[in-house]
Amino acid sequence: MSQSTKVVIGFVVIAVVVALIVAIATSGGTSDSSSNGDAADGSAAATVAGAAPEVEAAENQPVTIEGQILDPLGDPSRDPSVGAPAPVLRGYSFDGRPVTIEPGDGRSHMVVFLAHWCPHCNAEVPRLIEWKNMGMVPEGLDVIGVSTGVAADRPNYPPSEWVVEKQWPWTVLADSVTQDAAMAYGVSGYPFFTIIGADGTVKLRASGEKSIDEIDALVDAALAG
Amino acid sequence: MDVRAMESFTSLLAIIAASGAIVLVFARAVASSWTPAADFVRSVHAVSSWLAWLVAAVATAGSLYFSEVADYVPCRLCWFQRICMYPLAGILLVGALRRDRGVRWYALPLLLAGAALSSYHYLIEWRPSLDGGACTVGPSCTDVWFRSYGFVTLAFMALAGFVAIAALLFVTPVADRSDTRED
Numbered sequence A: 001m002s003q004s005t006k007v008v009i010g011f012v013v014i015a016v017v018v019a020l021i022v023a024i025a026t027s028g029g030t031s032d033s034s035s036n037g038d039a040a041d042g043s044a045a046a047t048v049a050g051a052a053p054e055v056e057a058a059e060n061q062p063v064t065i066e067g068q069i070l071d072p073l074g075d076p077s078r079d080p081s082v083g084a085p086a087p088v089l090r091g092y093s094f095d096g097r098p099v100t101i102e103p104g105d106g107r108s109h110m111v112v113f114l115a116h117w118c119p120h121c122n123a124e125v126p127r128l129i130e131w132k133n134m135g136m137v138p139e140g141l142d143v144i145g146v147s148t149g150v151a152a153d154r155p156n157y158p159p160s161e162w163v164v165e166k167q168w169p170w171t172v173l174a175d176s177v178t179q180d181a182a183m184a185y186g187v188s189g190y191p192f193f194t195i196i197g198a199d200g201t202v203k204l205r206a207s208g209e210k211s212i213d214e215i216d217a218l219v220d221a222a223l224a225g
Numbered sequence B: 001m002d003v004r005a006m007e008s009f010t011s012l013l014a015i016i017a018a019s020g021a022i023v024l025v026f027a028r029a030v031a032s033s034w035t036p037a038a039d040f041v042r043s044v045h046a047v048s049s050w051l052a053w054l055v056a057a058v059a060t061a062g063s064l065y066f067s068e069v070a071d072y073v074p075c076r077l078c079w080f081q082r083i084c085m086y087p088l089a090g091i092l093l094v095g096a097l098r099r100d101r102g103v104r105w106y107a108l109p110l111l112l113a114g115a116a117l118s119s120y121h122y123l124i125e126w127r128p129s130l131d132g133g134a135c136t137v138g139p140s141c142t143d144v145w146f147r148s149y150g151f152v153t154l155a156f157m158a159l160a161g162f163v164a165i166a167a168l169l170f171v172t173p174v175a176d177r178s179d180t181r182e183d
Helices: A003-026 A119-133 A159-165 A180-184 A212-224 B003-030 B035-068 B076-097 B103-126 B154-170
Strands: A031-033 A064-066 A088-092 A098-101 A108-114 A141-147 A171-174 A192-196 A202-207 B146-148
Touching: A003 B003, A003 B035, A064 A180, A088 A171, A088 A180, A098 A171, A108 A119, A119 A212, A141 A159, A159 A171, A192 A212, A202 A212, B003 B035, B003 B146, B003 B154, B035 B076, B035 B154, B076 B103, B076 B154, B103 B154
Parallel strands: A108 A141, A141 A171
Antiparallel strands: A031 B146, A064 A088, A088 A098, A108 A192, A192 A202
């Protein structure tokens, strides 16, 4: 082995040792890690009017499902769940107040499933808010958010603070740890939209970011059909 | 060593690997007209098979640490990159033991695929909207577990590994085109 090759090997060894020392010495604050590690309950209250809290505040809440659950969404253009009765979801907000999604109550609903860590949800929420501020939400349509896929070690945790920070203006139902609400509606990705007619049947399901025009067009088409 | 320290350590190794690859390629480019560069390339070439294996082995071990110890759940793209990197640890070890320079051609498809996948993965970490507009239920490939020094993520580390291995295997001294065994 030539002298210069030994120098190369020596440099590699020194570089690795220096990297190790630097990493140990600076491990307190060099990376933007998403490991929050603090699964604290009792976070900020959601803006839910009405009944007093029935359960303790938490990022995940129990959810009761009534009715037939929907199959996971495949091809949105051939969704077999369109026309099927949407399941009833009985749950709670982050602060423990009861929240119910009751299709067939005479009003249309748009249920929006959101994950706090999802960059597409983070992009979508301001668009939905702008859609509302532009007065484009149809009369008689109730919008409700479902916080699901909660993960303490991912960005923007806790979701109870995330929805406040994002200024989400509608009611939020906190999904269970096992994502029962998401499974009941066949959520296949985030964000996930389900539009339910006043008759309680599924009019449309869609996943992914949407522009304001796309949201408006989807809602109009769904409620007209 | 805690997880945060391991993130920093592996990030620094990735930076060293990527920098080393760039230096090696540059040295080869000027080797014809600059003797020290030619000497450097020859020196690295003498141990490049073992260095390439070392990069693959460390990348494999690091990947397993983050999923099995730190509990960072691999997404779909992470699994594809693992499919490209893990076999390299075995292939390159055999190549280094046999002193078979031709092993680089067996590694090449894995290197190309792995580099392409990790490049795409790194891109969508910065531009999630390029990834189809929706997060998958389960681990999302646009989700960043950590970003050290402002730019080093797990996808970057994988990319640095593939690039470093490729540079070590394919950058040869001037006038050396032999793929035969050295014994």
